[in-house]
Amino acid sequence: MSSMFSKIRQAAALLKHIDFDQLAKIAGKVDLTKVMDGFSKMDDQQLNGLMKLMGREKHRELPPINPDFYEISDRLNAADSALQLRVRQFMETEVKPLVNHYWLRDEFPFELIPKFGELGLAGITINGYGCPNRSFLMEGILAMEMARVDASIATFFGVQSGLAMGSIYSCGSDEQKQEWLPAMNKMEKIGAFGLTEPEVGSGAAGGLTTTCKQTADGWVLNGQKKWIGNATFADLIIIWARDLDDHQVKGFILRKDTPGFSVEKIKGKMALRIVQNGLITLTDCVVEEKDRLPHANSFKDTANVLRMTRAGVAWMAVGCAQGAYISALDYTRKRKQFGKPIASFQLIQNHLVEMLSNLTAMQTLVYRLSELQDAGKLKDEHASLAKVFCSLRTRDIVSQAREVMGGNGILLEHDVARFVADAEAIYSYEGTKEINTLIVGRAITGMSAFV
Template sequence: MLDFLWQGYGCPGLSILSHALVGAEIARVDASCCTFALVHSSLCMSTIGMLGNEEQKQKYLPSLARFDTIGCWALTEPAYGSDASSLNTTAVKVEGGWLLNGQKRWIGNATFADIVVVFARNTQTNQINGFIVKKGTPGYRATKIENKIGLRIVQNGDIIMKDVFIPDEDRLTGINSFQDTNKVLAVSRIMVAWLPIGVCMGVYDICYRYLQERKQFGAPLAALQINQEKLVRMLGNIQAMFLLGWKLCKMYESGKMTPGQASLCKAWNTLRARETVALGRELLGGNGILSDFLVAKAFCDIEPIYTYEGTYDINTLVTGREITGIASIKPSASGKIKGFTASQK
């Protein structure tokens, strides 16, 4: 359970379902604002709360909970996205701490975050460890990625680290392998699965009002049968997405949620969201491509949501491995693809 995030350390004490509902309502207005908050809370704060020691929780979580400090989470690298466990960033043990060297990419909030949770490979153990890097640390540099088509408010960044010294007290002692990192990813996918629900609710709101107000052929657009069918399909998708998200939260609260179930919800909800926002764009006709009506913005915003926190394809493979017991494919050293079992992972 993520009690640390909703109880104590200055946090309000909400359940994960309440937290998800708040996120969906923010996304209903703006997906970028919701993404900013999720990077800050569901990734950065969750990692410190789940995998940090008591001293680290007391030191960092209260100010993060108040938004006095902003956090981000750096796992993905230029060469390793879906295959994040193969990351190249290194952590070398030195007297009193660690030296980090490497690059990260697509890191939300990176350009202005006060603290960054960075994942690096321990050169002594070859395992993934986690570190808290403070803004302004010598050797750390973050630059904004330009020309995104979606989530444009979110400042995704490229991070370069050259001999960045991290004191021992800022090594997250609960991260000793990539399996520890997966504990955070599984939970954050719950929250990300609710983000497209909020986006689609916002699109539905706009389309409903638009069809009632705009007239063609002497009647409101809402009077056309084909428009009613599209509106009903949008509403059906939203309700199905909501119920799947609700079930996932209840499974988590009862301790029965699995990574495959979290991946299924994230993959399926974002797939349905793509269909829903596309229907909304159609309903607005030419106005559907204008950012003034916000449906076009949502149409673009859903694309990065479909991809981040595990692409649709990767999440389906996570779930497929769980239900069959067989991992689908693994590249060999020669570059050829061969089948392999879960025990060979």
């Protein structure tokens, strides 16, 4: 008799989890007498197990979404960790609410420029001239934090901070640095970087068709540049041109009001739509000697700038992958099919684990890459290997993120569609997979496969 009362009490405890409205709905579908009879036939172990299961389902707390599975960020000091969180908050509160609107319309959110200026982070690795003088590791981490929200904004910042400011800092005179770098740090002046041409991309080292020639009035520039980010609104553009006299590549600071300079916005892009890429035409543009970069006298000097920024692009790929992974995991924990979250199904978990595995490998690679850069040991092949691997794996991750979302994965409101598209641009710029592969191949075999 006591055993019967015990089971009744346990059954009553189970029914506490169901309110009266739920009980009424259940009564219309099942025979509650048979349910109670089923309870009475359970032994204590079965009843206790059922109660634990119901309690766990009701009170289950999901783990936080953490794309840094190996906790690499824990290796940062307190100041760097605080800066990372500051930029993350800025991107979440100031940038994220805007990006889908501007991405869809192929426009740039100019209202963000003064807010970026308040951060004071442009030219982050530059020593002096009002710049932060932080590590290359932090430059990479900030590129990742920006790209995990939007790769276009990360690209805009990378062009300003890395390519344009980096060219002036590496190749410019002190007078040029004093004139431009403090204002660019505050985003009072916006820069662009003009290397790629309509017919010259990967072959820039030996095939630039944009020319320069020294005259009594200065340097005369002629030619075209294509895919130049920020070009439509930049105050200055770093132009790389081949000297007609000595056939060496030289660098110039071209001011936007220079006669003979024109720029046309490139339209119809499927990726990085917020970035305002331009087709620049130079027709007898005269650049004064004071605006020639005195330490840019061969393509090797151009390559030094590219080497420094290519590591940042690898970090950007990690950020894009992080953003897709975060969105996908969050979605699968909320989206229900067949009565429960799709994250509880084995095939979905397999996709998520593969995404996290690739992401973690990418993170550990770029962290070590930046350590080499901070130690002064970075080589072309180091940056190229990171660019190849990370951009390839990002493609995989965004594809799986799109897959676990089903049809909703193509909607901008879930963000993953934007990450899928932007990953294609990251895959190609700052050196294609093939070119970067050949750089690494040359390093490990001692044989050049370049044409």
